[in-house]
Amino acid sequence: MSTRLEHNVDATRYEIYLDETLAGYADYAERTEGEKKVRDIQHTLTFPEFRGRGVAAQVVEYALNNARAEGFSIIPTCWYVEKYIGEHPEYADLVG
Template sequence: MSSTRLEHNIDATRYEIYLDDTLAGYADYAERVEGDRKIRDIQHTLTFPEFRGRGVAAQVVEFALNDSRAQGFSIIPTCWYVEKYIAANPEYADLVG
């Protein structure tokens, strides 16, 4: 049974997922502040080929959305996968803006 670890790599501006201590994928973002709004633009989600088909992208995107919400960020889903994930999980729709 493999272990899964999710991390927010602030220095690299991305959320990472590790399976058995090997980087399996990530979601990178850019941040900005507009007035009193904090905005996180999730620009790209990547799952390395050898880890595809295991739900890696969904796990890292869910982690990124939950962490962004906890930190008070609105989301811009530039990445098509993040946009699709939010559409399929409407509990995150309030983050988009």
């Protein structure tokens, strides 16, 4: 099974495809607070037929790595993103 991760800028979300089928996504809102660029990850969704395969973890990891690379801080409004960061302290510095 092939996996593809994409940052869909126009839809303000990160997407994950399994065998070219959209399996889930994490959407966000973007803003600037003073000099700081912020992405508020608001919602993570895995479609029912893809649950239990680590889809959400993969898309959240991709989103966090992309935000870091682009110089954004993160607000983990989504409970799953907050939980993921809590379990992966290497991303704690992004919260702010």
